[in-house]
Amino acid sequence: MTRLLDIRNASRRFGGVLAVNDVTAHVDEGELVGLIGPNGAGKTTLFNLISGFTPLSSGTVAFGGRPLAGLTTNQVARLGMSRTFQNLRVFPNMTVFDNVSVGAVGALPQGALGALFGGLSESGRQRSADISRRTWEALEAVGLTQVAGELAANLPYGQRKYLEIARALAMKPRFLILDEPAAGLNDTETRDLAAFIKRLHGQGLTVMLVEHDMTLVMGICQRILVLASGRKIADGTPDAIRNDPAVLEAYLGVDA
Numbered sequence: 001m002t003r004l005l006d007i008r009n010a011s012r013r014f015g016g017v018l019a020v021n022d023v024t025a026h027v028d029e030g031e032l033v034g035l036i037g038p039n040g041a042g043k044t045t046l047f048n049l050i051s052g053f054t055p056l057s058s059g060t061v062a063f064g065g066r067p068l069a070g071l072t073t074n075q076v077a078r079l080g081m082s083r084t085f086q087n088l089r090v091f092p093n094m095t096v097f098d099n100v101s102v103g104a105v106g107a108l109p110q111g112a113l114g115a116l117f118g119g120l121s122e123s124g125r126q127r128s129a130d131i132s133r134r135t136w137e138a139l140e141a142v143g144l145t146q147v148a149g150e151l152a153a154n155l156p157y158g159q160r161k162y163l164e165i166a167r168a169l170a171m172k173p174r175f176l177i178l179d180e181p182a183a184g185l186n187d188t189e190t191r192d193l194a195a196f197i198k199r200l201h202g203q204g205l206t207v208m209l210v211e212h213d214m215t216l217v218m219g220i221c222q223r224i225l226v227l228a229s230g231r232k233i234a235d236g237t238p239d240a241i242r243n244d245p246a247v248l249e250a251y252l253g254v255d256a
């Protein structure tokens with residue numbers, strides 16, 4: 001199997017807090033991996049280290065064999081890694097279509113300025129067509145084509161979550177990182193989301209997700225990494241994780 005993400009001895013310190021402490025982990029091409037851990041375990045910080053939003057204090061992260069140190073978030077995204085956020089980052093006063101096209105623009109080499117000023121040339125027109133095609137494909141994938149012209153603010157919360165996923169998909173990633181995709185969703189919505197993530201994975205996308213909803217994580221992930229107090233304490237199949245004494249102790253605060 002091809003190693004897609006390779007995290008070696010990654011640490012991140014915020015003042016006196018070692019939010020991520022010497023974590024070594026990997027994700028292979030084609031995997032669907034969950035990242036779990038109690039509140040404050042360092043999950044979001046690890047995601048931020050992987051996707052270039054937070055620099056490492058020490059250690060390395062490589063994606064597709066390429067070290068990510070010093071790359072901007074846009075450069076990391078262009079290598080084929082896109083992500084969603086725990087707190088939705090949707091632009092409420094933009095249409096659904098425009099929100100998603102931001103992802104499509106970010107994925108193309110010229111960046112946003114090229115998209116704005118390149119419009120009159122042949123290559124500019126080609127580029128606009130690419131952005132539009134990617135945007136419609138992503139909207140189609142999440143089932144939001146019917147509301148493409150609506151303001152994002154008018155969408156119900158559940159659909160705004162899919163809007164954020166569509167923006168990530170518009171970048172045509174190899175690797176999709178989802179930060180708490182089920183937060184705020186009801187049981188039916190969570191089940192639909194689980195089926196949707198499985199479908200994306202079935203289409204060949206490598207996926208990693210942070211999630212507190214254990215039914216979702218245990219139900220769809222092939223492998224689960226567990227963090228507690230910044231350290232990786234387990235890495236295994238859902239069955240192995242369910243029965244791991246260190247995991248039970250971290251969650252329940254008791255010796256299992």
Ligand SMILES: Nc1ncnc2c1ncn2[C@@H]1O[C@H](COP(=O)(O)OP(=O)(O)OP(=O)(O)O)[C@@H](O)[C@H]1O
Nearest residue numbers: 014017018019037038039040041042043044045046
């Ligand atoms: N920018 C920051 N500045 C200072 N401390 C931070 C910062 N980001 C995270 N921390 C601290 O690092 C630790 C890990 O936080 P992180 O948000 O990564 O955990 P988490 O596992 O994602 O938690 P949750 O499940 O509650 O979202 C916490 O103690 C947190 O307070």
